[in-house]
Amino acid sequence: MSHVGANDRVVLGFIGTGGRGQHLMRVALGNADVEIAAVCDVMEQRLAQAVQITGGKATPYKDFRRLLERKDLDAVFVTTPDHWHCIMTIAACEAGKDVYVEKPLGHNVAEGRAAVNAAKRFKRVVQHGTQQLSGQHYAEARDLIRSGVLGKITHVRIWNVWNESPDGIGNPPDTEPPPDIDYDLWLGPAPKRPFNPNRCYAPGYWFQWDYSGGHMLAWAIHHIDTVHWVLGVTAPRLAVSTGGKYALRDNRTTPDTQDALLDYGDFIVQASIYHANARPIEGSWYGIAFYGTNGTMRLLREGFEIYPEGDRTRPVQRGGSPQDEPHVRNFLDCVESRREPVAPIEWGHWSTNAMHLANIALRTKRAIQWDAKQEKAIGDEEANRYLCRTYRKPWGQYVLRYLSSVHRKYYRETT
Structure with missing residues (x-):
């Protein structure tokens, strides 16, 4: 359970502070109960800009793992390039943080399901960044x-x-x-x-x-x-x-x-x-x-x-x-209440899967019949290789820990 009380501030970290990340930082800071205590980026200029947005109050980090070690953070925003979304979401769930993760949920189907599994295991609130669902x-x-x-x-x-x-x-x-x-x-x-x-x-x-x-x-x-x-x-x-x-x-x-x-x-x-x-x-x-x-x-x-x-x-x-403002507010409210957000992680996973299927059909040049329960193509092992990727060590281990039994055979790793 989150330690955030009804009258407390929600303490946030931001991982990825480019254009979208900086925009959502400003949206989050528009809420009186928010404090951004930590920011992370591998680009020094963007990191300095993010610290400036917080009035110099946030501590900067280059490595997201160091940010997640902080015990005072209630939640993190993952606003990085897409290939990092699931790994960082999984790591944040393991660290006991709630997560607002930008769309698309994952680079591939298998890691999306792994992120869903991690969120469920650690009982975290995870909001997917498809903010249209919050537009009246x-x-x-x-x-x-x-x-x-x-x-x-x-x-x-x-x-x-x-x-x-x-x-x-x-x-x-x-x-x-x-x-x-x-x-x-x-x-x-x-x-x-x-x-x-x-x-x-x-x-x-x-x-x-x-x-x-x-x-x-x-x-x-x-x-x-x-x-x-x-x-x-x-x-x-x-x-x-x-x-x-x-x-x-x-x-x-x-x-x-x-x-x-x-x-x-x-x-x-x-x-x-x-x-x-x-x-x-x-x-x-x-x-x-x-x-x-x-x-x-x-x-x-x-x-x-x-x-x-x-x-x-x-x-x-x-x-x-x-849309952005109520979507962020919904997430903050759910961090406090422990209710399911308007765009929960599994919903984002299902939507992302549909677009993965479009791309898999394009790349294999054939129709893909989809088994939604197992989340795999029916009778098409070439297509199913696109369900996962080859991960550079050590990063794939975050995904591997939570892969479904169906997807595990398609996991690949290299140095």
Whole structure:
């Protein structure tokens, strides 16, 4: 149990203090009952900036393990690159800390389940950083759809479109790492590679398979998480995907154009990620559209609108609402109350899995039939190798301790 009392301050540590981490630090400090006592980053400049945000009060650390040794921390925020999320979440749970972990939950399915297992074993509150679930207008949209105003939902579309051609994120050469970065610690469990700005800094690392999974994991995770929440589902039964790197002359390893179809049994989801053409879908560069027999709802962070099919339903329009602020507040309240947060870790794991399946289908070039109970592809060992990764020692040991029996055979390790 947490030692936080109703009238006490919640003492936080932040691991990863780049742009997103610094933003959430400011959001957290907007709550009168919060103290940020420790910050951690492998980049000296970002670490100094984080200390400054706290008015010089936070103690800086380069190694997250030293931060987690502190007994005064009630919870930590994990706002690092994606390939660290699960390992740090597991380590924090072992250290008796509650966790707010940014999306996507994990680099792969197996480590996501391991993080869920660790959170359950140590009875920790873990909030997944899919903050749309805390937006009031998202809740209103969910209630409207569940009330039947759209009729039977037959398909959903989620999308993000840009035009970054021809150069994309660029193609800088490999170099020696800057002296103010502990690059080996930044790599952590990922393969040993030469330093490159597009491996080490956002947005570049989002588009490298070693660390993430393109915008299926970096952006579409928000959309599919909302779809699951609205429609009350947790996993597709089938995933197909196609795409490739067709236009951009950069050093990304993920596609610049990708479509995925996820079959949930009585409706489908089409997930579209386009980096080489910015023509809006449903009038927006990003979003969710629910298509029903009575009408269509376009749902964005700025609000939603219902477009009727003839006179089968009525038009509705609603503006947006805050998301980060209530999502952080919900987490803080749950640290104190021990209730389940609005985006619990297992929910985040299920949503992240859907996007992993899209990428596994893309990389294997075939349809993936999914056993949601065992969390593995049915009859496809090539696909199942993507359920886990090869970890550099010693970092994989955090994951290995909590792997499911199904996933353990796919765990790999190297020096």
